[in-house]
Structure formats: structure tokens, C-alpha cells
Amino acid sequence: MQRVISYERGLEKFNPLRNVVTYDDFDLGFNGWLDLTPNFVNADYRHHPSEVDLASWAPSMISAAPMRFAATHGSMEGTYSLKLNTKPVANRYEEKPANGSMGVVLKRLSNFDPNLRYVQMEAWYAYTPQQDRLGFGEEDMRAFGFYFDLQDPEYRWMPGVRYVNSVNGELTKKWQYWKVADGVTKKEWCYGREDGWQRPGIDNLWYGRRFPDGSADAFQWVPDGAQDLLYNESPDKINWLYFRLLIDYQRREYVELQSMDKTFDLRGLSPTMSEPYKSINNLINPIFFVETDTNRSVNLFLDSVVYSTE
């Protein structure tokens, strides 16, 4: 039998590992990506208590990127992208994230390879605030990023990165990777709460103390991680940017972050290892998120994403 393998042409703009597990072009719909919500398993379908309202984030949507004065932007290839967005609300950076100040989407997958060595996420994306006021707008996007929520037989761990674009209105434009600073207690991690399921190293995107220079308990600066990402002069212009994060699943370490034309070598850096949680062995959840810096909705558009393994 002669096998013939052909790939969708849209994959040409990606650089996947050997196994393309999922290729999601949002011209085809949500493709299994959905808004992240907590577990509604308590009395009256309430979720576990948390100092941050994890049920408050803004809903994601399939977007044609319509603008106020410009025409519909469409996506990089096609009409639609997956738009993460926020409600028009924010606390100061060093406070806990305001209800609704983030948007979070994920896909729920699992490991099927007993010899899994690498996991990688790639994305073509764009970002901009809503054009609801005068001005440039770039400084109103606080941060966006990506992480894997992983559990192997020994640890639950969340390797990820975020681009800190702006801190209290001051452009920062530097990458961070997910790792909890040494000595952070559960109480410090959870805004004073000591009970419950939260642990340092779990859900870095909204837990841990944050400091006015953009540093945080949950994140460490990527070495030489400054990058002037392309933001095109006005809230109604978006350009499509490339993102790739490669993780060594066996060594539980970062390998590389590629952002546009720049590759950051992350070898030797590792995220925080946490005790495994019940019944989620082999969990692999890729997750994107966005956070606003002020009382303004901001948007992160995903044209298409590829999750691949080797």
C-alpha cells in the first residue's frame, strides 16, 4: 500500500513538531476552545471560594475584527479569528486582578504518548484595545500570554510565558516566564487566603503578589526578554504576529520562546513543580489569556494555532 500524506496549506506558516495534534483555524469556529471557568461543584452549583472571581472573565468570541472607522479587519487568512477580550475594568497592577479584567480560553487535551519528549504551541495573533477613546491605546494592554496546564504522574506544572506590555500605563514590553519566586507562601499567593485548593505554582496568571515595576511572585523575567512588539499606530490597525513556545516534557524545562523574528533561549529554566491533583493525570491543557491595564476592553485575536508534540 502506498501512503500519500498531504497537509492543509495553512500549516505552511507554522513550524510544528513531528505530530500535529491539533490545528485550529478559527474560520471554522471555536474548534473546541472555550472560556475557562472554575468548578461549579458545590451546593447551589457554586465554585470553590477564591479571592479572585474566576467566573467573571469576559467571554471569547469568533471575530471578524470590525473597527470603529476602518473596515472589518478579518483575520490573517480568512475572515474570522478567536477573540479573547476583557471587560472595561482593571485594578492597579499591584492589586489583585479586577473581576472581568481578563479573558482566558483553553482546550482540554491529554497525553497519549508514553515517550512524550516535547510539547509545543504556535499561534498567529494580533492585539489591540477597543477604540472607545482618543489616543494611541498601546499602553492600555497590560499583558497577554500562553501556558500549558500539565500533570504527569509526579507533578502538576504550568510552563508558560506572558508579554508584560504595560504596567499602570507605563509601557514595559518585556517577556516573563512562569515560575514562582522562592519562599512564596500560600497566603501570599492567594491574597491572604490559606484554605482551599490554590497552591503556589497553580494559576500564576492571577495569583501571587505583583510589584510596581512589573515583576511578580508568579513570573520571572526572560533573560534579555525585552521586545518591541509591533503595535500599529492606532487601535483600529492590527498586524499578525508569530508565537512559539517549546517545552521539554521529560525534563520539565523550558526550551525556546520564539516571538516574531526573535528566539529566546530558555534552556535550563523550569516552571514550578506542584503536588499532583486528584484524577487529572496526563492532563494537557493549552491556555491563552489577556489582561487589561485600565477601564478599557482589550482584545487578543488568534488567527490560528497549532499544538504539536514529539
Added chain:
Amino acid sequence: MLTFATSVIERRLPITAAHSTHPFEAGWAGEAVFFVQVEGTHPALSIQAQISPDGLHWVDRGEPRKLLEQEEITAIDLANFGGWLRLAITGATEQEPATVLVHLALKG
């Protein structure tokens, strides 16, 4: 086969004044149905569907829907709505709040 998706636009949100739901893009869909559920005791609510060219400027679409004190759920269906959708909900006050759960079912 059609594409279908249900999003939760407001998740058990307590409201104590006039409230507009989070602006939602649905230009890909040919039909839309808002489901509004209210938890617990609540005043009569008036619910008005609105559409927008840009997510910033809004115009009413169709007639307002009444959700009476003894009712728990209502549905508002839309077609030919352009791109952006939201609901303007009035009737809740500090003295008589309402907790709303809003789904938007889209098909196209």
C-alpha cells in the same frame, strides 16, 4: 452541518441598576437566541436586544421583552442583526436586585 456555539455572556451576575450585557460579536451566525435566566427573587425586568456596527454605538432591535417576577427564564431570538449583539436590562434596583445568567446560542 452548521456551526453552533453557546456562550455564557453574564454568569450569575447580580445587578442593582440598568445593565447592558458584554458586547458580543456574532457576525458569523445566521441566527441568535439570547436566553435570560434570573435566580431567586427578582423584580419584573425589561430586556431589550440591541445591535451595533462597532461594539460602541447601539440601537434597539425589536421590542423589549418583559420578564415578570414569577418567571425564571425568557428567550429572545434575532436574525438580520449585523455583527454585534447585547441586551439592555432594566428593572433591577438596590432595593430589588436580580441575579442574571445570560446564554447566547448562535448558529450559522
